Amino acid sequence: MKKCFALILSLLLVLIGIxxxxxxxxxxxxxxxxxxxxxxAAAGKILVAYFSCTGTTEDIAEIIAEETxxxxxxxxxxVPYTExxxxxxxxxxxxxxxxxxxxxxxxxxxxxxxxxxxIIFLGYPIWHGQAPKILYTFLESYDFxxxxxxxxxxxxxxxxxxxxxxxxxxxxxxxxxxGRRFSGDENVQTIQQWLEELKLNTDNDISAFDLESGENGxxxxxxxxxxxxxxxxxxxxxxxxxxxxxxxxxxxxDAGVRLIDTAYMYGNEAEIGEAIRxxxxxxxxIFVITKIYxxxxxxxxxxxxEDALDKLDIGYIDMMLLHHPGANDVQxxxxxxxxxxxxxxxxxxxxxxxxxxxxxxIAQVDIMPAxxxxxxxxYYQEQEVVPYMHNLGIVMQAWYPFGGRGHTSEILQDPxxxxxxxxxxxxxxxxxxxxHLQRGVVAIPGSSNPDHIRENISVxxxxxxxxxxxxxxxxxxxxxxxxY
Ligand SMILES: Cc1cc2nc3c(=O)[nH]c(=O)nc-3n(C[C@H](O)[C@H](O)[C@H](O)COP(=O)(O)O)c2cc1C
Numbered sequence: 001m002k003k004c005f006a007l008i009l010s011l012l013l014v015l016i017g018i019x020x021x022x023x024x025x026x027x028x029x030x031x032x033x034x035x036x037x038x039x040x041a042a043a044g045k046i047l048v049a050y051f052s053c054t055g056t057t058e059d060i061a062e063i064i065a066e067e068t069x070x071x072x073x074x075x076x077x078x079v080p081y082t083e084x085x086x087x088x089x090x091x092x093x094x095x096x097x098x099x100x101x102x103x104x105x106x107x108x109x110x111x112x113x114x115x116x117x118x119i120i121f122l123g124y125p126i127w128h129g130q131a132p133k134i135l136y137t138f139l140e141s142y143d144f145x146x147x148x149x150x151x152x153x154x155x156x157x158x159x160x161x162x163x164x165x166x167x168x169x170x171x172x173x174x175x176x177x178x179g180r181r182f183s184g185d186e187n188v189q190t191i192q193q194w195l196e197e198l199k200l201n202t203d204n205d206i207s208a209f210d211l212e213s214g215e216n217g218x219x220x221x222x223x224x225x226x227x228x229x230x231x232x233x234x235x236x237x238x239x240x241x242x243x244x245x246x247x248x249x250x251x252x253x254d255a256g257v258r259l260i261d262t263a264y265m266y267g268n269e270a271e272i273g274e275a276i277r278x279x280x281x282x283x284x285x286i287f288v289i290t291k292i293y294x295x296x297x298x299x300x301x302x303x304x305x306e307d308a309l310d311k312l313d314i315g316y317i318d319m320m321l322l323h324h325p326g327a328n329d330v331q332x333x334x335x336x337x338x339x340x341x342x343x344x345x346x347x348x349x350x351x352x353x354x355x356x357x358x359x360x361x362i363a364q365v366d367i368m369p370a371x372x373x374x375x376x377x378x379y380y381q382e383q384e385v386v387p388y389m390h391n392l393g394i395v396m397q398a399w400y401p402f403g404g405r406g407h408t409s410e411i412l413q414d415p416x417x418x419x420x421x422x423x424x425x426x427x428x429x430x431x432x433x434x435x436h437l438q439r440g441v442v443a444i445p446g447s448s449n450p451d452h453i454r455e456n457i458s459v460x461x462x463x464x465x466x467x468x469x470x471x472x473x474x475x476x477x478x479x480x481x482x483x484y
Contacts, residue, residue, distance in 0.1 A: 045117055046070030046118070046121070047111065047114075047117040047119070047121070048064050048072050049073040049074075049075060049111065049121070049122055049138070050121075050122070050123030051125070051132055052074065052123070053081050053125065054086070054125075056154040056184040057124060057153070057154045059184070060123060060154060060182045060186060060191065061121070063191050064121050064152070064191065064195070067188075067192055071117075073109075073111050074109075075109070075135070075138050076107065076109045077134055078108040081094060088127070088128070094127055098128045098132070100133070103136075104133060104134075104136055105133055105134045105137055107134060107138055107141065110141070114142045117147065118146070118147055118148060119148045119149075119150065120144070120150070120174075121151075122135070122139075122149055122150065122167070123151075123153065124153050125154050126158045126161075126163060129161055130163045131151075131153070135167065135170075136167075139170035144173055144174035145173035145174065146173075147174050147175070148175045148176075148177060148200075150198065151163075151164045151167060151176070151177075151180075152181070153180075153181050154182050154183065155181060155183075158181070159181050160180065160181040164176070164179040206222055206224075206225075206393060206394070206440065207386075207387070207390040207440035209222055211232075211437055211438065211463070214232075214460040215460050216457065216460050217454075217458065218457075218460075219231040219234075219256075219457060219460070220232055222395055224347050224371065225370050225394070225395075226346060226347035226367075228318065228346050228347050229287075230259060230287050230318070230347075230371075230395070231257075231258045231259040231287055232259075232443075233259065233433065233442070233443055233444075233445075233457055233459070234260060234443075235248065235249065235252040235260050235261065235444060235445070235446065236261050236399060236444040236445055237260065237261060237268055237272060238263070238399070238446055239266070240266070240446065240448055241271070242268075242271060244448050245275070246271045246272075246274060246275040247275075247448065248447065248453070249272055249276065249279075250275050251453050252453050252457075253275070253279045253281050254279075255450070255453050255454045255457055256457055257453065257456075258281075258287060259287045259289070260272055260276070260286065261290075261397075261399075262289065262290045262291075263293070263321075264290065264291060264292055264293050264297060264307070264323075265291065265293045265323060269308060270313075273311060273314050276288070276312075276314050277313070277314065283314055286314075286318075288312065288319070289318065289319040289320070289321060289371075290312065290319075290320055291320065291351055292304040292305065292308065292320065292332060292336075294322075294323065294324050294326025294327065295326070298326055298327060298332040299327075301332040301336065302338075304332075304335075305336065305339050305344065316345065317344065317346070318345075319345070319349055319371060320336050320347075320349075321348070321351045321373060322351065322353075323351050324351065324352045325352065325353060325357050325361075333348065334365065337365065337366055337367045347370040349370050349371030349372060349373065349394075350369050351372070351373040351399075352373075352375075353372050353374070355384065355385055358389070358392070362392070368393065370395060371397055372385075372389050372394050372395075372396055373399055373444075375399055375480060375481065375482055376396070376398035376399075376400070376436070376441055377398065377401055377432075377481070378414065378432060378435070378472055378475045378476070379403060379407075379477045379478075379479040380403075380476070380477070380479055380480050381476040386439065386440070386441060395442060396440065396441045397441065397443070397444060398441050398442065398443045398444070401443040401444065401445050402429060402432060403481055404481040406481070407481050411432070412428040412432075414475065416471055416472065417475075420464065420468050423468075424462045424464075427455060429452070429455060430458065430459050431464070433445065433456060434459045434462065434463065434464055435464060437459065438469055439473075
């Protein structure tokens with residue numbers, strides 16, 4: 001009711017032409033950053049809320065939103081501040097409000113989807129050494145528990161001083177980061193450097209999955225740097241064809257598997273699409289990865305993307321990978337980037353990419369790969385590649401999680417694995433999958449056997465000890481089982 005009154009009042013004031021502290025920018029504006037300083041994983045979770053009467057704080061807020069990809073929200077006063085109100089040391093309205101501990105000037109607008117934001121940049125001008133009282137009103141209007149607030153301010157000359165500490169009491173449940181004062185003509189580099197130092201993306205740890213939150217038949221997800229979540233266990237479909245492929249996908253979906261990996265090269269995208277459409281599982285619950293292949297597809301990537309969309313026929317593609325490095329791979333990736341902008345693909349990644357290729361590749365593209373899918377198993381652990389990619393914010397995914405064709409039985413019978421499996425009363429396959437997950441590697445075991453598929457997604461009721469993880473780490477032989 002109060003809000004409603006404030007809104008009407010503010011509209012009336014605008015209608016009769018009182019200007020000052022309102023304009024039309026108090027809207028949420030989800031602008032995703034391109035080449036910003038914060039990995040885009042966090043972008044959809046960032047809000048840049050600010051109050052500004054003469055545009056100084058607004059300029060800084062806009063830069064922060066641009067750099068972080070965060071949504072911009074201008075806190076509008078229900079009764080705009082006139083020039084007279086802002087004339088400080090005149091005993092005017094702003095002076096009086098600042099002197100009154102109980103002053104809570106009404107806010108005209110609100111953040112509808114506050115629950116979606118995890119990080120809130122909160123900007124304000126310094127008024128008599130403190131935040132304007134309208135910030136108090138704003139902070140008292142929402143539940144900030146579980147959220148991080150990063151204050152920033154502008155001023156004529158004062159520092160942020162006690163203004164930030166005094167705001168803490170108004171949202172005690174939030175995690176408050178140290179604030180920062182900016183001058184009106186702050187250069188962008190200073191702001192970028194500050195944002196980098198904040199390391200805001202660190203809570204999205206792509207190298208340590210939240211396995212506790214999973215249960216047998218329901219794998220937890222990892223948040224990709226694209227802002228989308230991907231299950232940490234899936235079904236690999238290499239070598240599955242025709243009805244066998246369809247039945248396997250159906251069995252996997254029935255068992256609770258929600259990540260399906262395919263590729264143009266596997267020749268089964270149509271069957272996978274069909275199985276998904278017929279499954280009755282809502283499309284948005286399923287995460288589908290496909291890949292385009294060097295050669296003809298890299299030469300004409302736009303066509304390759306359209307072909308994948310047609311064959312799968314499931315609307316959008318969750319993730320598309322380049323299957324291998326190869327001639328024209330950067331151009332092929334750029335075509336995928338365009339498909340992301342067009343809403344046809346959601347996330348991008350690479351397959352069979354290693355340390356020596358990744359930096360050079362990243363330098364040439366705009367969208368950071370969200371995933372690298374490589375051969376990884378207990379005899380080929382990629383102990384350097386995995387942390388290297390993790391440091392870049394890239395999720396690692398293992399194809400051949402059991403060592404691949406011709407090697408699976410040797411790996412499943414490995415004595416170390418067998419002993420650990422026995423100790424946990426689990427199968428060797430379950431121990432190996434658990435090992436992949438505990439080291440932060442997503443696994444996509446391939447199987448057409450419904451019992452095995454169910455077994456593979458039942459690894460959330462036990463865990464390996466650090467000693468067992470170390471024992472398995474020592475099995476690494478650097479033994480690659482495929483040519484890429
Ligand atoms: C009521 C009032 C009090 C102010 N008090 C201070 C102050 O204590 N220290 C200071 O450096 N600047 C002070 N200023 C100046 C503002 O902090 C500065 O101009 C700010 O950048 C304005 O931000 P804005 O353009 O986003 O509204 C005050 C301004 C007003 C209107």
